[in-house]
Amino acid sequence: EVGDTDYDLIVIGAGPGGYVCALRAAQLGMKVACVEKRDRLGGTCLNIGCIPSKALLQSSESFHETQKGLADHGIIVENVRLDLDRMHARKREVVDANTRGIEFLFKKNGVAWLKGFGRVTAPHTVEVDNKSFRAKHVVVATGSDSISLPGITIDEKRIVSSTGALELDAVPKHLVVIGGGVIGLELGSVWRRLGAEVTVVEFLDRLVPGIDGEVAKTFERTLSKQGLKFRLGHKVTGVEATDQGAIVTVEKAKNGATETIEADIVLVAIGRRAVSEGIGLKEVGAELDPKGRVKVDAHYRTNIPGLYAIGDVIDGPMLAHKAEEEGVALAELLAGQAGHVNYGVIPAVIYTWPEVAGIGKIEEDLKAEGVAYKVGKFPFSANGRARAMNATDGFVKILSDARTDRLLGAHIIGPEAGTLIAELATALEFGASAEDVARVCHAHPTLSEAVKEAALAADGRALHV
Ligand code: FAD
Ligand code: NAI
Numbered sequence: 001e002v003g004d005t006d007y008d009l010i011v012i013g014a015g016p017g018g019y020v021c022a023l024r025a026a027q028l029g030m031k032v033a034c035v036e037k038r039d040r041l042g043g044t045c046l047n048i049g050c051i052p053s054k055a056l057l058q059s060s061e062s063f064h065e066t067q068k069g070l071a072d073h074g075i076i077v078e079n080v081r082l083d084l085d086r087m088h089a090r091k092r093e094v095v096d097a098n099t100r101g102i103e104f105l106f107k108k109n110g111v112a113w114l115k116g117f118g119r120v121t122a123p124h125t126v127e128v129d130n131k132s133f134r135a136k137h138v139v140v141a142t143g144s145d146s147i148s149l150p151g152i153t154i155d156e157k158r159i160v161s162s163t164g165a166l167e168l169d170a171v172p173k174h175l176v177v178i179g180g181g182v183i184g185l186e187l188g189s190v191w192r193r194l195g196a197e198v199t200v201v202e203f204l205d206r207l208v209p210g211i212d213g214e215v216a217k218t219f220e221r222t223l224s225k226q227g228l229k230f231r232l233g234h235k236v237t238g239v240e241a242t243d244q245g246a247i248v249t250v251e252k253a254k255n256g257a258t259e260t261i262e263a264d265i266v267l268v269a270i271g272r273r274a275v276s277e278g279i280g281l282k283e284v285g286a287e288l289d290p291k292g293r294v295k296v297d298a299h300y301r302t303n304i305p306g307l308y309a310i311g312d313v314i315d316g317p318m319l320a321h322k323a324e325e326e327g328v329a330l331a332e333l334l335a336g337q338a339g340h341v342n343y344g345v346i347p348a349v350i351y352t353w354p355e356v357a358g359i360g361k362i363e364e365d366l367k368a369e370g371v372a373y374k375v376g377k378f379p380f381s382a383n384g385r386a387r388a389m390n391a392t393d394g395f396v397k398i399l400s401d402a403r404t405d406r407l408l409g410a411h412i413i414g415p416e417a418g419t420l421i422a423e424l425a426t427a428l429e430f431g432a433s434a435e436d437v438a439r440v441c442h443a444h445p446t447l448s449e450a451v452k453e454a455a456l457a458a459d460g461r462a463l464h465v
Contacts, residue, residue, distance in 0.1 A: 007033045009334065010126045010135040012118040012279065015043020016320040017311025018141030019102050021327030026109040028335040033135070034111055035118030035128050041102040042095075044143050044312075045320040048163045051098050055091035056166060056190045057351050063087075064193035072390055082194060084171065091166070120280035124306045127280075137306055137334050140294055141327070142279060144272040144312035149178070152239045154268060158246050159239055162187060165267045172196045176248050176263035178236045180207040182350050183269035185219075188228055189352045198228050199261060201250050205233040208350065212362040212397065212411040219356055219413055222393050226353075231261075239266050274313045289315070300330045308334075322346050345428045349418035354394045357421035360409030360428050361399060372402035376434060376458025378450050380414040382465050385445040391415035396454035398424070398434055405433035405458070416447050423451055434458035 009025045011018040014036035022034040040047055067080045106113055116129035120140070126133050146161040148154050156164035165187045171194045177184040180202030192198040200207075207216050207223075207230070220230060231250060237258070238249040245264035251257070274293040281288065286302045287295040294309035296302055302309055310330055311323035325341045332339030350356040366373045376398040380386035394414030400407050410424035427437050437455035442448045456462045 007031050007112075007133065007135040009033070009137045009139065009331075010035065010114075010118075010133055011139040011141055012120075012126065013043060013141035013143055013311070013313075014038075014041040014102070014113070015141060015143045015311060015323060016045045017143070017313075017323030017327045018043065018139065019106075019327075020324040021139055021141060021310060021331050022111045023105055023109050024328045024331035025334060026111050028331060028337075030331075030335065032109075032111045033114050033133065034106070035114045035116065035126065037115075037117045039115075040095075040099040041106065041113065042099040045323075046098045046102070047095060048166065050320050052091050052095050052166050053162070053186055053190075054351055055094040056087070057186060059087045059090065060190045060193040061353055069390065082171070084169070084194070088167070088169075118279065120284050120286075120307065122284060123304055135306075137308065139300075139330065140276075140279070140281070140302075140307070140309040140313055141311045141323070142275040142313050143323075144318055145275050146268070147271055147273045148268050149236060149239070149270065152268065155241070158241050158264070159266045159268065161268055165191075165265075165269075168265060172263075172265040174199070174245075174263050175265045175267060176201065176246075176261055177267045177269060178239075178248070179269040179271070180204075180230065180232070181269060181271065182208060184267065185223065185228075185350060185352055187267060187269070189223070189226070192226060192228055199231060199263075200228060201231045201234050201236050201248070201261075203233075203235040203253065205253075207232070208356075210362075211348070211350075211356065211358055212409075213364055214397065215356060215358065215411050215413045218394060219350075219352075222354060222413070223352070239268075272312065272318055276313055299333050300326065316343065317346060317348060319346065319348065342429060345425055347418075347421045347425050349421065351418065354391065354414045355417035356413045357417035358409070358411040359421055359425050360407065362409060362411065363399060366399065366408060371408070373408055374400050374402050374405070374434070374458045376400070376454045376456065376462070378453035378457050378462055378465060380447070380450055382453070383445075383447060383450045385447050386415055386450070388445065389415060396420070396450045398437070398451075398454045398458050400434040400458050405435055407432055407434055407437070410451075410454075412451075414447070414450070420448060420451055423448065 008030035009032045011034045026032045114128045121127045174197045177188045177200045180200045188198045233253045234250045240247045246266045248261045300308045310326035312318045329339030347359045379395045381392040397411045399409040434455045442452045453462045
């Protein structure tokens with residue numbers, strides 16, 4: 001059957017990349033459809049990623065603070081109890097409100113939702129559940145999926161991915177997390193705060209490869225104080241499901257010594273993979289890279305005319321805001337404008353307590369590149385507001401060019417790090433120097449004064465340390 005509808009643009013996938021691309025293209029006057037197989041819009045991020053995980057991080061933090069933190073403020077709360085069903089219900093309400101919001105935005109902007117599984121059948125042609133649609137431009141925004149280890153089957157009950165870890169119906173006694181990356185530490189934190197014993201097994205000898213090494217060290221220390229246990233330099237070689245849970249076999253990277261750990265739940269969080277198979281790409285001849293990501297040029301064009309790709313399914317950090325920026329840039333390029341993403345200025349945030357945020361270069365990069373740089377650091381323990389909040393763990397670290405003082409990177413571990421990094425993103429985007437940031441008046445007493453002080457420290461003239 002051939003549908004009679006022709007579009008300027010068909011986007012496959014309604015995650016942050018796809019739905020934002022569709023909205024921006026519609027704003028620019030294109031006739032747009034977006035194919036989504038889930039019964040809700042918003043993709044991984046809104047349904048099983050960013051939003052439900054942040055809902056649980058918020059709830060679990062409130063629980064933990066009420067149980068353990070309020071006494072320091074002189075607030076005595078007794079018999080604090082957990083209603084996990086309600087906590088999950090609130091999370092679902094948050095997700096529902098967000099996904100319905102995207103449906104509303106599609107209607108408002110005239111974007112058609114083609115419900116079903118989309119496949120590229122020929123250049124400019126997309127088939128959705130046996131119906132064919134033609135479009136001038138087709139964008140693949142099919143996102144990513146979690147991966148598992150060879151021989152380990154994820155049943156989402158005992159051996160779970162992030163999706164199952166967001167839905168556990170009881171607090172595990174012992175949660176073993178495979179992978180000390182972003183998902184492992186965020187979701188490990190959730191269940192730790194709710195009372196689980198949590199052991200994180202990480203192959204490398206540090207947490208979260210890719211973030212500033214000094215920040216990673218402080219992060220490990222702070223999480224350890226919260227009771228998370230780490231087996232760094234260990235890889236998981238097997239997980240065997242049992243009646244009560246699972247037995248995890250780990251091997252020390254250095255000498256191959258093995259041991260087993262008993263768990264009632266195992267979270268596999270060792271990365272995600274592009275969703276590029278089964279959607280007709282190979283058949284039409286679109287090139288993939290060795291990791292299965294769709295190959296695109298700087299304007300998101302594949303090697304097939306009229307076929308583009310954005311978001312987690314292409315190279316780059318697997319982040320919602322990166323996918324969104326690409327969605328906007330591509331829609332603008334298709335409309336003949338000059339859409340562009342500055343890949344050097346994409347913030348990354350880990351929403352634990354304390355939060356971790358980074359942007360631009362890390363010291364390890366600068367050393368490897370032989371760039372002469374200055375470091376300005378300021379601890380939250382010297383910030384009045386952080387003291388008032390009882391949140392003095394962490395620091396702000398600013399890296400600037402030794403000769404020109406131009407900002408090169410910024411890394412924060414501490415309260416509200418994810419919000420504080422926005423100022424430094426703006427500064428980096430505008431090519432500011434550390435002195436530019438230092439000369440801006442920051443309100444007192446705010447956490448943002450730690451950013452100003454770190455910028456002053458780059459010139460050896462912080463005032464409060
Ligand atoms: P996706 O969001 O994966 O969307 C792709 C969509 O395409 C899906 O809805 C899928 O159903 C649909 N689809 C796929 N194939 C087809 C097909 N053939 N036909 C029809 N539809 C199809 N990022 C952050 O920036 N901040 C965070 O806090 C954060 N937290 C996360 C927490 C977790 C637990 C996880 C798993 C991820 C998190 N991420 C976070 C990453 C973020 O979710 C992704 O980077 C983002 O969703 C990528 O957007 P996307 O549009 O490329 O793909
Ligand atoms: P990740 O790539 O962040 O971390 C995976 C970790 O697992 C690495 O540290 C790796 O060394 C380790 N590992 C791999 N194999 C192992 C083994 N056999 N044994 C022990 N350790 C092993 O991947 P993760 O955490 O699954 O997240 C996937 C993506 O989702 C990330 O790229 C991230 O960008 C995105 N995400 C972003 C969030 C945010 O922005 N706050 C939150 C959650 C996810």
